[in-house]
Amino acid sequence: xxxxxxxxxxxxxxxxxxxxxxxxxxxxxxxxxxxxxxxxxxxxxxxxxxxxxxxxxxxxxxxxxxxxxxxxxxxxxxxxxxxxxxxxxxxxxxxxxxxxxxxxxxxxxxxxxxxxxxxxxxxxxxxxxxxxxxxxxxxxxxxxxxxxxxxxxxxxxxxxxxxxxxxxxxxxxxxxxxxxxxxxxxxxxxxxxxxxxxxxxxxxxxxxxxxxxxxxxxxxxxxxxxxxxxxxxxxxxxxxxxxxx
Numbered sequence: 257x258x259x260x261x262x263x264x265x266x267x268x269x270x271x272x273x274x275x276x277x278x279x280x281x282x283x284x285x286x287x288x289x290x291x292x293x294x295x296x297x298x299x300x301x302x303x304x305x306x307x308x309x310x311x312x313x314x315x316x317x318x319x320x321x322x323x324x325x326x327x328x329x330x331x332x333x334x335x336x337x338x339x340x341x342x343x344x345x346x347x348x349x350x351x352x353x354x355x356x357x358x359x360x361x362x363x364x365x366x367x368x369x370x371x372x373x374x375x376x377x378x379x380x381x382x383x384x385x386x387x388x389x390x391x392x393x394x395x396x397x398x399x400x401x402x403x404x405x406x407x408x409x410x411x412x413x414x415x416x417x418x419x420x421x422x423x424x425x426x427x428x429x430x431x432x433x434x435x436x437x438x439x440x441x442x443x444x445x446x447x448x449x450x451x452x453x454x455x456x457x458x459x460x461x462x463x464x465x466x467x468x469x470x471x472x473x474x475x476x477x478x479x480x481x482x483x484x485x486x487x488x489x490x491x492x493x494x495x496x497x498x499x500x501x
Contacts, residue, residue: 265293265294266294266316266465266469267294267313267314268294268314268315268316269296269304270296271298271299271300271301271319271452272298272299272409272432273426273428273487274340274452274482274487275429276428276429276485277428277484278296278481280481280485281481282472282473282478282481285472286469286473290465290468290469299408300380302379302384304319305319313458314459315456315460315461316456316457316460316466317454318452318473319452319453320381321339321452321453324453331459332459333456333458334455334458335456337455338454340454340489341482341487341490342449342450342452343426343449343451343486343487343488344426344441344486345425345442345447345448346438346439346440346441346442346486347423347424347430348412348415348424348439349422349439350416350421351436351437352437353421353437355439356422356439358440358442358443359443361445365395368390368395369395371420372402372421373402373403373404373421373422374403374424375404375405375411375415375419375422375423376403376404376406376423377409378405378406378407379407380425382429383405383424383425386424387400389448410425410429410432411423412435416433416434416435427487428482428485428486428487431485431486451490455470
């Protein structure tokens with residue numbers, strides 16, 4: 257933890273996948289313990305990359321491992337970051353609504369075709385994969401013609417406000433929205449796991465404080481919060497050395 261709190265908030269730019277865990281107490285615990293304040297922005301990784309290209313300089317960022325690896329050696333991040341969590345894609349319905357079976361390929365096809373509309377994130381990793389999956393299943397035209405595509409945010413909102421019957425997104429993101437019941441993850445043969453990592457930004461004004469935040473985000477309490485929100489932990493502890501610039 258940083259030992260000399262600064263009046264300038266640390267900036268954290270993060271994928272939506274960990275928002276439920278972070279907003280559920282992980283970030284407030286950091287602020288209380290460190291005396292530092294945080295300014296956090298949650299965006300899909302594709303938009304995060306666009307913000308970085310446009311000159312954004314977060315102190316700490318959480319994005320897909322693939323994206324951070326591509327940034328390694330750039331002037332944006334220090335090293336390639338630390339693996340944080342693995343996330344599965346799932347389906348959700350409005351609380352109390354019937355939960356369709358999605359165990360087999362035929363179950364999944366029936367569920368997607370039977371929905372009045374399926375909500376997905378156009379810019380998110382889950383939505384990009386979903387469109388590819390529909391092509392593999394041979395039902396892209398039928399499902400996309402009446403789908404609810406969101407540019408940003410949580411697809412679960414579309415089932416709570418009645419725009420869609422099914423919401424597809426990372427399981428932890430479905431869990432974030434009150435009024436959504438998670439049906440379950442997609443069947444293994446149609447699943448796409450995304451690995452997310454955390455890194456210090458090269459432009460961090462207070463490198464020591466940024467490293468302290470990363471240690472907190474990979475620490476025991478944070479790992480418990482990730483597990484409780486449908487994520488698989490990938491970082492074994494919080495005491496590893498930060499990558500050198």
